[in-house]
Amino acid sequence: MTTTTDNYGDQTYTGSGTPLEGEEVVLAFDDVDVRFRTEFGSVHAVKGVDLRVRPGEVVALVGESGSGKSVTSMTAMRLLPSNARIGGAVNVAGKDVGRLSERNMRRLRGNDVAMVFQEPMTALNPVLTIATQMIESMELHAVARGQAAHDRAVELLGMVGIPEPERQMKKYPHELSGGQRQRVVIAMAISCDPKVIIADEPTTALDVTVQADILDLLRSLKDKLNTGILLITHNMGVVADMADRVAVMFKGEIVERGTVEEVLLRPQHEYTRMLLGSVPRMGAGRGQMGIRVREEVDAQAPMAIELRNLVIEYQRLGKPPFRAVDDVSFDVRKGEIVGLVGESGSGKSTIGRCALGLIPAASGDFKLLGEDVISMNRGQLKSLRKRIGVIFQDPAASLNPRLPIGDCIAEPLVVHKVGDRKSRQQRVYDLLEAVQLPREVYNRYPHEVSGGQRQRICVARALTLDPELLVADEPTSALDVSVQARVLKIFAELQDQFGFACLFISHDLAVIDLLAHKVVVLQNGKVVEAGPREQIMENPQEEYTQRLIAAAPVPDPIEQERRRRERHELLLAQGEEIAELQVDDISEFRGTISDEKDTF
Amino acid sequence: MSDRPTPPGDDRPDQDLPRTPGSGREGLSPVPYQQDKAAPQDPDRMDDVTDRADGAGADGDATTYSVEKPLDLSQKSYSQGQLVRRRFLRHRGAMVSLAGLVVITVFAFSSIGYGWFPGWWEKEYWRGGLVLDQGRPTLELWPPALGEHPFGQDNAGKDYFALTMRGTQRSLIVAFTVGLLSTIIGTIIGAVAGFYRGWIEAILMRITDLFIVIPALVLAAVFGKMANGGIWPLAFLLSVIGWTGLARLVRGEVLSLREREFVAAAEAIGTGSGRIIFKHILPNTVGTIIVSATLAIAATILTESALSFLGWGVRAPDTSLGLLISTYQNSFQSRPWLFWWPGMIILAIALAVNFLGDGLRDAFDPRQNRTAD
Numbered sequence: 001m002t003t004t005t006d007n008y009g010d011q012t013y014t015g016s017g018t019p020l021e022g023e024e025v026v027l028a029f030d031d032v033d034v035r036f037r038t039e040f041g042s043v044h045a046v047k048g049v050d051l052r053v054r055p056g057e058v059v060a061l062v063g064e065s066g067s068g069k070s071v072t073s074m075t076a077m078r079l080l081p082s083n084a085r086i087g088g089a090v091n092v093a094g095k096d097v098g099r100l101s102e103r104n105m106r107r108l109r110g111n112d113v114a115m116v117f118q119e120p121m122t123a124l125n126p127v128l129t130i131a132t133q134m135i136e137s138m139e140l141h142a143v144a145r146g147q148a149a150h151d152r153a154v155e156l157l158g159m160v161g162i163p164e165p166e167r168q169m170k171k172y173p174h175e176l177s178g179g180q181r182q183r184v185v186i187a188m189a190i191s192c193d194p195k196v197i198i199a200d201e202p203t204t205a206l207d208v209t210v211q212a213d214i215l216d217l218l219r220s221l222k223d224k225l226n227t228g229i230l231l232i233t234h235n236m237g238v239v240a241d242m243a244d245r246v247a248v249m250f251k252g253e254i255v256e257r258g259t260v261e262e263v264l265l266r267p268q269h270e271y272t273r274m275l276l277g278s279v280p281r282m283g284a285g286r287g288q289m290g291i292r293v294r295e296e297v298d299a300q301a302p303m304a305i306e307l308r309n310l311v312i313e314y315q316r317l318g319k320p321p322f323r324a325v326d327d328v329s330f331d332v333r334k335g336e337i338v339g340l341v342g343e344s345g346s347g348k349s350t351i352g353r354c355a356l357g358l359i360p361a362a363s364g365d366f367k368l369l370g371e372d373v374i375s376m377n378r379g380q381l382k383s384l385r386k387r388i389g390v391i392f393q394d395p396a397a398s399l400n401p402r403l404p405i406g407d408c409i410a411e412p413l414v415v416h417k418v419g420d421r422k423s424r425q426q427r428v429y430d431l432l433e434a435v436q437l438p439r440e441v442y443n444r445y446p447h448e449v450s451g452g453q454r455q456r457i458c459v460a461r462a463l464t465l466d467p468e469l470l471v472a473d474e475p476t477s478a479l480d481v482s483v484q485a486r487v488l489k490i491f492a493e494l495q496d497q498f499g500f501a502c503l504f505i506s507h508d509l510a511v512i513d514l515l516a517h518k519v520v521v522l523q524n525g526k527v528v529e530a531g532p533r534e535q536i537m538e539n540p541q542e543e544y545t546q547r548l549i550a551a552a553p554v555p556d557p558i559e560q561e562r563r564r565r566e567r568h569e570l571l572l573a574q575g576e577e578i579a580e581l582q583v584d585d586i587s588e589f590r591g592t593i594s595d596e597k598d599t600f
Numbered sequence: 601m602s603d604r605p606t607p608p609g610d611d612r613p614d615q616d617l618p619r620t621p622g623s624g625r626e627g628l629s630p631v632p633y634q635q636d637k638a639a640p641q642d643p644d645r646m647d648d649v650t651d652r653a654d655g656a657g658a659d660g661d662a663t664t665y666s667v668e669k670p671l672d673l674s675q676k677s678y679s680q681g682q683l684v685r686r687r688f689l690r691h692r693g694a695m696v697s698l699a700g701l702v703v704i705t706v707f708a709f710s711s712i713g714y715g716w717f718p719g720w721w722e723k724e725y726w727r728g729g730l731v732l733d734q735g736r737p738t739l740e741l742w743p744p745a746l747g748e749h750p751f752g753q754d755n756a757g758k759d760y761f762a763l764t765m766r767g768t769q770r771s772l773i774v775a776f777t778v779g780l781l782s783t784i785i786g787t788i789i790g791a792v793a794g795f796y797r798g799w800i801e802a803i804l805m806r807i808t809d810l811f812i813v814i815p816a817l818v819l820a821a822v823f824g825k826m827a828n829g830g831i832w833p834l835a836f837l838l839s840v841i842g843w844t845g846l847a848r849l850v851r852g853e854v855l856s857l858r859e860r861e862f863v864a865a866a867e868a869i870g871t872g873s874g875r876i877i878f879k880h881i882l883p884n885t886v887g888t889i890i891v892s893a894t895l896a897i898a899a900t901i902l903t904e905s906a907l908s909f910l911g912w913g914v915r916a917p918d919t920s921l922g923l924l925i926s927t928y929q930n931s932f933q934s935r936p937w938l939f940w941w942p943g944m945i946i947l948a949i950a951l952a953v954n955f956l957g958d959g960l961r962d963a964f965d966p967r968q969n970r971t972a973d
Contacts, residue, residue, distance in 0.1 A: 356868040385870035398861035402883040
């Protein structure tokens with residue numbers, strides 16, 4: 001294969017801050033090229049990627065889905081499926097990964113290079129205790145054995161900030177919270193003192209406050225242990241918070257690289273600019289990305305949702321019912337967008353489902369469009385549902401794969417027996433135009449269009465019957481940022497045009513900041529704080545809201561550093577701890593490693 | 601623009617690109633970890649970072665450098681049904697089996713006729729005659745000739761070809777009736793139990809358990825005597841005991857499908873339960889249902905043979921493949937053709953239907969797209 005090294009003389013391509021010849025590097029990709037042979041020809045996933053990671057440095061590999069960033073990182077672990085053809089060389093801690101035998105490769109994994117995965121629940125084996133899994137990797141690599149391994153595991157759990165580590169050792173993964181599980185995964189990753197850690201979307205599955213803690217932990221880890229970190233992420237805020245250097249990937253190529261300030265503040269490549277331009281920023285408020293929302297809401301407008309002391313309970317077998325929503329009250333006026341914010345388990349989706357009549361309320365008043373839902377029978381509920389639209393999170397799951405798109409959008413018309421065949425078709429065409437899709441998709445199937453287009457189809461379906469209220473449950477969480485920007489824009493335009501009330505459920509404060517008129521912050525099923533957007537976003541009163549807003553990262557390294565400091569001050573003021581690697585003496589931590597540790 | 605890198609592309613020609621979507625040969629998600637699993641890889645869009653002009657196709661302005669796959673409307677659209685049919689037609693085993701099954705069916709019904717419909721074989725299956733040459737088959741493979749009694753004759757001089765064809769008719773009727781009826785019963789019971797859950801599910805599934813714990817053969821034996829040799833009561837009886845497995849399978853699938861968001865979305869727009877079950881849920885379980893139906897057909901042919909063999913199924917002078925075998929089991933040593941002809945046809949039907957089931961399962965399974973290895 002012809003190499004492309006000729007291009008690398010170009011300074012912008014190489015990017016400043018790249019390690020020079022002779023400098024110590026723990027992870028190096030040299031012209032890595034990956035193709036997957038499939039039954040239907042080969043797919044070129046990575047096209048000549050060069051990247052170097054120094055010890056104690058965080059290099060972020062950024063890109064949207066399908067950009068090849070995960071595939072690139074997997075070449076370092078040599079964990080790609082057997083139909084991959086890999087070109088170029090990957091060098092981990094001075095060893096050429098392509099030339100190692102499988103036996104030595106097994107020694108390398110975990111020992112020199114460790115991995116932190118996206119979803120800690122699936123990265124940990126659900127049927128083994130934390131202790132078994134912690135000790136396993138240490139015994140495999142002969143770092144420590146028996147009681148020594150157990151002691152070291154306890155020490156490691158303590159280091160990553162898990163309270164009462166001795167007790168947690170006996171637990172199973174499902175007994176820990178998401179953040180704790182990710183800490184366990186990190187503890188396992190550093191147990192053999194690797195030279196480089198590959199963190200593949202390590203915080204994507206976590207709540208924003210937990211994400212900030214895990215990032216703090218990873219930062220102190222690289223400072224104290226001098227480990228190199230290859231951070232793979234799509235979140236520009238995480239990049240700004242963590243990275244020293246950044247490489248932006250697009251369709252298998254690195255299109256831009258440089259120090260974090262260079263790339264995020266002075267992006268050169270148009271893709272990077274577009275990517276950064278699509279990220280809604282915390283604190284920037286309205287008008288970003290050309291998204292405009294009609295600000296004035298008629299204060300006398302009739303209520304679309306009136307909630308008074310709503311309680312929703314899930315029945316559990318042999319246990320008292322679980323109270324998912326506890327004493328929640330708020331209103332949504334017609335023409336108003338109310339953002340329902342909260343972390344996972346806060347009950348925000350439960351309220352949304354209750355508003356759709358999918359879950360019954362245990363007690364309290366729930367008036368939808370002026371009618372009392374709780375005392376309704378089926379017929380009344382059906383006629384009420386005609387006036388409510390819904391958008392769900394996952395566009396792949398919320399469209400019936402066996403129905404053509406036109407039928408999906410026309411379904412509400414058919415169910416409520418509105419119009420005839422011809423008028424329904426016309427209505428679908430109008431809606432497709434409203435969400436900027438061509439008419440030709442009418443006869444296509446959901447699998448033929450991409451995620452963002454599918455979500456636009458969901459928006460169209462929600463608007464089929466001209467609803468007075470729209471419930472949007474995390475409508476953009478499953479989308480890439482550039483796609484999200486487009487969907488949000490269409491959404492805002494349609495809201496302006498049709499003037500429906502909207503209950504907008506999201507965990508992303510920046511999106512809420514962009515769209516909502518009023519914000520309701522939920523925690524553990526209770527309302528923490530509610531009020532107009534400006535008040536909540538700019539001057540939050542409650543500690544939880546303050547922590548939540550402080551934890552959301554912004555894609556600007558200087559601004560983010562200030563926000564991080566402010567967050568730490570806030571945490572200290574509220575009597576909380578800042579997550580960091582709790583180790584006093586690194587040589588002591590290293591000293592407990594047995595002399596028999598794998599070397600080869 | 602000058603600071604943009606020259607992408608490494610010209611010197612690495614991509615010879616073997618994935619097929620365009622809609623061509624019927626696309627893979628679902630050849631790249632691991634690709635989030636949008638349903639988006640097929642499009643070579644024209646995938647490989648050119650610099651060629652920005654082609655991104656702005658049907659989708660308007662913002663698609664430049666977008667990861668969103670531009671809609672390709674130039675290609676013909678294929679529905680799920682068309683894709684399934686295409687995959688099915690490419691399954692060699694299933695195609696051969698289908699041809700075999702069609703040949704057997706056409707032969708069985710056209711040769712001796714059915715009801716008032718006359719056949720081209722003039723001998724009657726119930727009419728005895730003179731036993732010629734100890735009833736040996738007169739079928740010659742080369743030069744091809746049927747002769748007087750291609751499959752030979754039985755003890756009473758009845759034409760064995762006519763008998764076997766009659767038996768095949770009966771067996772096929774029983775098998776396909778049971779395949780259809782038990783599938784309908786099982787699907788409905790499974791879907792209702794899975795969709796409504798609660799006490800409805802509890803009752804339906806306990807009834808299912810009841811049918812499972814009673815040995816089917818014993819039940820069939822008791823009621824088979826009552827059916828008194830009639831073929832329709834026998835088919836009905838076998839359907840009534842044959843639906844349990846499918847009911848449990850369908851219930852399991854419905855339980856998981858009803859938690860999907862498209863069902864919640866349908867519920868939220870006010871769709872009735874019946875429409876949700878039949879329009880939204882069951883079409884998504886059709887793979888399981890069809891495969892289970894083919895397996896039921898194969899199993900029924902064997903059960904019917906077993907029952908007739910034991911004397912509880914079809915009675916003389918009518919006949920079925922199982923009955924033929926049981927009648928002439930003692931002639932196996934002396935006149936093996938009396939055993940082999942019906943036996944081979946049972947085997948052929950059962951195999952063909954099983955292969956058909958395999959083909960259908962592969963056709964309906966989206967994970968069909970294996971990697972080339």
